[in-house]
Amino acid sequence: MNAYLAFTRSAFHAQLAYRNEVWANIFGKLVQVVARVAIWLAVYAGAGATVVDGVSLQQMVTYALLGGAVMGATRPERIIGEIGRSLKTGDIAVWLLKPLSYPLYLFANECGSFSYRLTTQVIPTVAFTALFYGMLAPASLFHGLMFVAFWALSFVLIFLMSALFGLIAFWLMTSFSLDWILGALLHLFSGVLVPFWFFPEPLATIARHLPFAWVVYYPNAVYLGRLSVADTWLHLGLGLGWAGLFLSGVLWLWRMASRRITVQGG
Amino acid sequence: MLLHHLRVIPHLVRMHVRSQMEYRGAFWLDRLAQVLSYGSVFATIGILLARFQTLGGWTWPELALLFSFQLLAYSLGAAMSFVQLRDLEELVRLGTYDTLLVKPFSPWAYLVFSGLNIGYAGHIILAVPLLGWAVLSVDFAWSASSVAFLLAAIVSATLLTGAMITMIGATALMWVRSNHLFSIFFGFWELTRYPLNIFPGSIQITLITAVPLALTSSVPVGALLGKPIPILGDWAGPVALVAGPVWVLLAMAHWRYATRKYQGAGG
Numbered sequence A: 001m002n003a004y005l006a007f008t009r010s011a012f013h014a015q016l017a018y019r020n021e022v023w024a025n026i027f028g029k030l031v032q033v034v035a036r037v038a039i040w041l042a043v044y045a046g047a048g049a050t051v052v053d054g055v056s057l058q059q060m061v062t063y064a065l066l067g068g069a070v071m072g073a074t075r076p077e078r079i080i081g082e083i084g085r086s087l088k089t090g091d092i093a094v095w096l097l098k099p100l101s102y103p104l105y106l107f108a109n110e111c112g113s114f115s116y117r118l119t120t121q122v123i124p125t126v127a128f129t130a131l132f133y134g135m136l137a138p139a140s141l142f143h144g145l146m147f148v149a150f151w152a153l154s155f156v157l158i159f160l161m162s163a164l165f166g167l168i169a170f171w172l173m174t175s176f177s178l179d180w181i182l183g184a185l186l187h188l189f190s191g192v193l194v195p196f197w198f199f200p201e202p203l204a205t206i207a208r209h210l211p212f213a214w215v216v217y218y219p220n221a222v223y224l225g226r227l228s229v230a231d232t233w234l235h236l237g238l239g240l241g242w243a244g245l246f247l248s249g250v251l252w253l254w255r256m257a258s259r260r261i262t263v264q265g266g
Numbered sequence B: 001m002l003l004h005h006l007r008v009i010p011h012l013v014r015m016h017v018r019s020q021m022e023y024r025g026a027f028w029l030d031r032l033a034q035v036l037s038y039g040s041v042f043a044t045i046g047i048l049l050a051r052f053q054t055l056g057g058w059t060w061p062e063l064a065l066l067f068s069f070q071l072l073a074y075s076l077g078a079a080m081s082f083v084q085l086r087d088l089e090e091l092v093r094l095g096t097y098d099t100l101l102v103k104p105f106s107p108w109a110y111l112v113f114s115g116l117n118i119g120y121a122g123h124i125i126l127a128v129p130l131l132g133w134a135v136l137s138v139d140f141a142w143s144a145s146s147v148a149f150l151l152a153a154i155v156s157a158t159l160l161t162g163a164m165i166t167m168i169g170a171t172a173l174m175w176v177r178s179n180h181l182f183s184i185f186f187g188f189w190e191l192t193r194y195p196l197n198i199f200p201g202s203i204q205i206t207l208i209t210a211v212p213l214a215l216t217s218s219v220p221v222g223a224l225l226g227k228p229i230p231i232l233g234d235w236a237g238p239v240a241l242v243a244g245p246v247w248v249l250l251a252m253a254h255w256r257y258a259t260r261k262y263q264g265a266g267g
Helices: A002-016 A019-047 A057-072 A076-089 A091-097 A102-133 A141-172 A176-189 A203-209 A217-223 A229-259 B002-020 B024-052 B060-079 B082-086 B088-094 B097-101 B107-114 B118-137 B144-170 B180-191 B201-208 B218-225 B233-261
Strands: none
Touching: A002 A019, A002 A102, A019 A057, A019 A102, A019 B024, A019 B180, A019 B201, A057 A102, A057 A141, A057 A217, A076 A091, A076 A102, A076 A141, A076 A176, A091 A102, A102 A141, A102 A229, A141 A176, A141 A217, A141 A229, A176 B024, A217 A229, B002 B107, B002 B118, B024 B060, B024 B118, B060 B118, B060 B144, B060 B218, B082 B088, B082 B107, B082 B144, B088 B097, B088 B144, B097 B107, B144 B180, B144 B218, B144 B233, B180 B201, B218 B233
C-alpha cells in the first residue's frame, strides 16, 4: 500500500516543480469558470427572466461554479495519454515484471494529480469567482454531505472511464482518438455546460440514464437540492453500480491486454 | 535563398504527409474522433439555443457561422504551427534544436513544413459544411463585398493564429519551457466560440489586445453581420482584417529576438 501512497505523493510533487505552469493553469481555470458564468448571465438576460423552468439565475451560477469544481480537477486526457505513452514506449511491459497492479498505480497517480489540481487550481478559482458572483449554500446539510459523496464517486467514475478507454488502445494501437471520443461524450452528456433540465426530450431522459450524468449533473443537482432524499440515495446506488461495472471492465480489459502486449518501444 | 527554400518545402511536406498516412485506419479514426468532439461542443451550444433562442443577441445560425469560422481559421493556422511549435520546447530541452541551426535552411520554415499537420482535416471536414449551412441560413443579404470580407477575414484570422502560436513556441528559445503559455492560449480560445459582448470588460480587452483571439472569431463575424462590437465599434471590420498581417510582423520580430537570446539547454 505504501508504494501506491508514494506514487500519489510523487505525482503531487512532480506537478509543483514548475511554478510558472501553476500560475498559467490557475489563470486558465479562472478564465474558464468566468466564461461559464458569463454564458448563463447572458442567456438569462436574453430570456428577460431570473427564473427559467423553475431554476433561478443564482442556482445556474452556482451550477456553473460547481461544474468547474467537480470536473475541473480530473483530466481524462492525461490518464488516457499516460496509458498510450506507456504502450508506445514499451514501458507497459515493465509493469508486468513488478509486483504491483498497473491499474492501481494509475489510480494512485491520478489521486496525486487530482489533489494537486484541487488545492492549487480548482478550490482557489471557485472560491475567488464565488466572491464575485455569489454562490448558494447546499440545499440542506444532507444534500451538502451527499454532494461530497457524489463528488468522490464522480472522480472514481471519470478515472475508471478514462482507464477503460485508455486500455482499448491495446487493440487500436493509438490512444489519440479514444481521448477525443471520451471528451466528446463527457462534454455533451455529463451536463458540464448545460444541465439536463434544459435538454429537449427525449434527449434529457437518455442523458439522465447514461453513466456520464454522474460525473457533473447528479453531484450538482444533489447540491442544489433538486433530488429528493429518496432519489438521492437511489442515484448514489445507481452511480456505485456504474462504478462497479466500469471497475470490472477495467480489470477484465487489463487482464486481456496484458496477454497481448507487443513491445515496440525501448 | 528563397528559391532554395521554395524547392525544398514541397519535399519536406510530402515526406511528413507520407509518414502521417502510414496508418490510414488510425489516421481517419482520429479525424472522426475530432469531428465528434467539436460536434458535441456545437451540439451543446445548439441545445442551449434551442431553449433560450439567443445568446448575447446572437441567434442559432449566427452562432453556427461564428463557431465554424472560428474552427476553420484556427485549424488552418494551427496546421501551420501548433504541433511544430509545441514540440520546439522539447527540441530546445534536448539540444536537438542546435542541429536545425546548422542546416542551410530557415529553422522556422523547416519546423513548420517538415511537420505540416494534415491531422486538422477533421476540423475542416466539420467546419466547412457548417460554414456553408450558416452562410445560407443567417438572416443577412450577402453581396460581393461581404463575401470578399468573409474570405479576407478568414485569411487574417489564420495568420493571426499562426503568429500567436509561433510567438508562444519561440519563447521556449529564451525560457526553455513555454508550453504552459498554451494553457492560457487555449483557455481564451475556448471563449471565442461565444460573442465577445457576453464577457466582462477585462476579458473583452484581453481578447482584443494581449491574447487577440476575438479578432479571429466574433469580431470579424460580428462586424460582417452588423452586430455591436464592444470597444472596437465601427473599427471592428478594418481591425480584424489588418490584425493578421500586423501580428505576423510582430511574430517575425519576436522569433528573431528569441533566436538572438537562444543559448541552448541540451547536454
